[in-house]
Amino acid sequence: MKPLKVLVIDNEDVICNACRLVLTEKGHEVDISKTGKSGLIAVGHTTYDLVLLDIKLPDMDGMDILKTVKENVPTLRIIVMTGYATLSNAVQAMKLGATDYLPKPFTDDELVAAVEKAFEGL
Amino acid sequence: MTSSTSFESYFHVIRDIIGAMHSLTDLQDVLDVVVAKSTQALKAKGALLRILNKDTNRFEVRAAAGLGERYLNKGPVTTETILSTLPEPGEIYIITDIWNAPRIEYPQQTWDEGIRMLLDVPLAVEEQQITGLLRIYLTEQRELSEDEHDFLKTIAKQCACVIERVGLIQKQQSHFDHLATQVEKGSSLARMAAGIAHEINNPLAGILLYSSNMCKKVPKGSPLEEGLNIIIKETQRCKTIIQGLLDFAREQEPQRLPVNMNNVINSAVGIVENEFHLRHVKIQKKLDEDMAEALLDKNQIEQVLINLLLNALHAVDSRGLVTVRSAVDRKRRKVLAEIADNGCGIPKEHLGKIFEPFFSTKANGTGLGLAVSYGIVKNHKGDIRVWSEPGRGTRFMIEFPLALDASVPKERK
Numbered sequence: 001m002k003p004l005k006v007l008v009i010d011n012e013d014v015i016c017n018a019c020r021l022v023l024t025e026k027g028h029e030v031d032i033s034k035t036g037k038s039g040l041i042a043v044g045h046t047t048y049d050l051v052l053l054d055i056k057l058p059d060m061d062g063m064d065i066l067k068t069v070k071e072n073v074p075t076l077r078i079i080v081m082t083g084y085a086t087l088s089n090a091v092q093a094m095k096l097g098a099t100d101y102l103p104k105p106f107t108d109d110e111l112v113a114a115v116e117k118a119f120e121g122l
Numbered sequence: 123m124t125s126s127t128s129f130e131s132y133f134h135v136i137r138d139i140i141g142a143m144h145s146l147t148d149l150q151d152v153l154d155v156v157v158a159k160s161t162q163a164l165k166a167k168g169a170l171l172r173i174l175n176k177d178t179n180r181f182e183v184r185a186a187a188g189l190g191e192r193y194l195n196k197g198p199v200t201t202e203t204i205l206s207t208l209p210e211p212g213e214i215y216i217i218t219d220i221w222n223a224p225r226i227e228y229p230q231q232t233w234d235e236g237i238r239m240l241l242d243v244p245l246a247v248e249e250q251q252i253t254g255l256l257r258i259y260l261t262e263q264r265e266l267s268e269d270e271h272d273f274l275k276t277i278a279k280q281c282a283c284v285i286e287r288v289g290l291i292q293k294q295q296s297h298f299d300h301l302a303t304q305v306e307k308g309s310s311l312a313r314m315a316a317g318i319a320h321e322i323n324n325p326l327a328g329i330l331l332y333s334s335n336m337c338k339k340v341p342k343g344s345p346l347e348e349g350l351n352i353i354i355k356e357t358q359r360c361k362t363i364i365q366g367l368l369d370f371a372r373e374q375e376p377q378r379l380p381v382n383m384n385n386v387i388n389s390a391v392g393i394v395e396n397e398f399h400l401r402h403v404k405i406q407k408k409l410d411e412d413m414a415e416a417l418l419d420k421n422q423i424e425q426v427l428i429n430l431l432l433n434a435l436h437a438v439d440s441r442g443l444v445t446v447r448s449a450v451d452r453k454r455r456k457v458l459a460e461i462a463d464n465g466c467g468i469p470k471e472h473l474g475k476i477f478e479p480f481f482s483t484k485a486n487g488t489g490l491g492l493a494v495s496y497g498i499v500k501n502h503k504g505d506i507r508v509w510s511e512p513g514r515g516t517r518f519m520i521e522f523p524l525a526l527d528a529s530v531p532k533e534r535k
Contacts, residue, residue: 014328022335056320083323084316084368105326105361107334107354 001119004028005047009039009065010054010081015104019052022108023115036060043069048076050118052102055082055089063089063096070097077118081106132273135163140280149288153185156281160258161187163273167237167261170194173245173254173285181255189259193228193235214274215242218263239263243274245282253285315371319364326364330357366490370479376419376501380525383448383457384409386420390427391446394435402440405431408447415525416457418502423520426495426506430461430518433491436484437465437516456521467512476508 006028008019013034020030031046033039036057043051051069055062066078080093085103093101099118102110142155157169168188172181186194217223217240220232225242232240237259245254256278337350391405398405427446434444447460468476475481477496482489499506504522 012324012328015324015331018328018331018335022331025335081327083321083327084319085365086368104323105328105330105357107330108338109334111331 001116004049004115004119006030006050006052006115007033007039007042007046007048008052009033009036009057010052011035011057012054015054015081019111022111026112026115028115036062036065039065040068043073043076050115051076051078053078053080053098055080055093056084063092066093066096066098079114079118129269132163132269135159136273136276136280139277143280143284149285150185152284152288153281154187156256156277157185157187160256160274160277164241164258164260164270167235167259169259170257171254171281172257174252184254190235193231212246212275212279213244214266214271215244216240216266217242235259236261241266241274243278245278245285247279247282247286253282256281315367319368322360322364326357326360330354330361333357363488363490366488366494370490370494370497376422376498378417378419378502380415381418381420381423382413382415383418383423383459383522384413386418386423387427387446387448387459389420390424390431393424394428394431397432398435398444401435403435403438403442403444406443406445408445410447410449412450413448414450414452414457416522417525418522419498422498423502426498426520427459427461429491429495430520433518434461434463434465434516437467438463439465450524451521455524455526457524458519458521460517460519462515462517464515467514467516468508468510469512473508473510477506 004023006019006023008016008030010016010019010032011034016032016034020032023030031042031048033042036059039051039053042048053062053065053069055066057065062080062082066080069076069078074097077099078097079100079102080090080098081102081104082089083104085101090101100114102114106114139152139156139159143152153171153173157171160166161169166188168186170183170189171185173184174180175182183194215225217225218238220226220238220240221229223229223240226232226240239260239262241258241260243256243258244252245256246252256274258274333350333353337347337354340346340350387407387409391407395405431444431446438444443464445460445462447458447462449458449460450456451458472481472483477492478489479493480489481493496506499520499522502522504520507519507521508516509519510516
């Protein structure tokens with residue numbers, strides 16, 4: 001698949017760095033935002049192909065970020081990550097336009113598979 | 123004293139005692155009033171009230187009036203000695219021969235107390251088991267008047283009623299206390315579980331991403347490979363445990379619709395069939411063709427059945443047999459499903475714990491399967507029961523009220 005420009009929004013360093021490691025090894029370019037606010041600014045400044053978004057951030061509700069990003073950049077693909085996976089928040093995320101839903105913890109293969117699935121047929 | 127005035131005084135005493143019974147919720151207060159007022163009404167030296175402790179089968183002194191410490195400290199009386207010659211409920215046993223009466227265990231002390239006559243009045247509700255004994259101590263021997271007889275019988279009956287009532291209230295109280303703790307525990311557990319999931323899954327995600335990534339980078343056969351694989355496997359195990367904890371703690375309201383239990387059984391069996399086949403374990407279905415509907419959340423009940431089926435599978439050796447039955451108990455208006463195996467059985471000492479969260483005898487078990495199942499069944503106003511004999515097998519039964527009896531609208535289209 002073609003190299004993607006990816007933004008990871010997660011307040012946990014270890015998640016951001018691990019995602020960056022796995023995805024850069026697959027040839028993608030990865031930026032990191034540690035807060036919801038800086039994530040929204042980054043999305044406004046840069047054109048990304050994909051956002052990996054943690055649903056629980058200290059400064060903002062992930063669902064609100066998802067909603068705002070989808071309103072401003074409707075074509076942007078967003079994969080929602082969460083440490084507290086429930087059926088109802090998965091359904092809510094998909095309704096708000098998330099491309100996929102990745103419950104933590106996940107393996108590198110699961111991450112790569114989710115990213116590839118989001119761009120299937122492109 | 124004329125007959126009418128003595129009647130009046132008994133009436134007043136009875137009124138006081140009944141008043142105490144209705145206004146006081148503490149049994150001890152009522153018993154104290156009973157012994158004091160009985161002593162007063164019969165112009166006795168004193169009175170003693172013993173109540174049967176069902177745990178020890180002993181009559182224990184619960185209230186006394188007018189008697190010396192030394193006399194009271196004789197200790198409890200066994201049921202046998204008292205009941206051997208106990209009168210029928212509603213009768214009064216009069217003892218005048220202090221020295222030779224078999225019912226007096228300590229004649230010397232009794233005599234020293236100045237007691238010359240005793241009245242034993244058994245406390246019992248109607249014809250039921252005797253729950254207590256009221257003993258009245260008189261300092262002189264005399265005939266009992268009819269009023270006195272009536273008075274004692276009335277007191278005995280009222281007293282027995284109040285003892286029973288207090289017993290019931292206390293039982294209810296402890297039941298509610300237990301429920302309240304469970305509810306409290308449930309909601310704090312749900313909050314804690316959500317917190318744990320958030321906090322632990324993030325570091326686990328770091329471990330899993332790095333270890334699975336690193337595993338691909340070590341050359342095949344490297345000594346690091348085994349360790350990395352173990353890290354990956356164990357991290358995934360943590361994930362399963364946390365998911366189980368969340369399922370257990372989450373207050374999931376069942377989406378109940380009229381469902382045929384046979385359909386749920388068939389789909390659950392369909393899911394696990396392959397697993398059974400691989401282990402050469404036979405699964406036998408005996409479904410009631412004339413099945414009635416129950417209001418069930420199909421997915422949740424399917425989860426319960428799968429859990430019970432897999433437990434049965436793990437309990438039997440290869441070539442074991444697991445039987446799934448369904449039935450309608452029209453008399454009790456219940457739909458039943460039963461899963462029985464001829465496996466290793468559950469040791470008696472474990473039976474009481476199997477529904478407790480985190481109780482497991484399996485090496486890799488989370489100990490949440492049956493706890494989750496229990497919660498689901500109870501959320502459906504159903505019941506789950508177990509019978510087991512080590513070496514012979516185990517039988518789990520779940521039951522739910524018939525759909526017709528439940529006040530939930532018919533199937534939504």
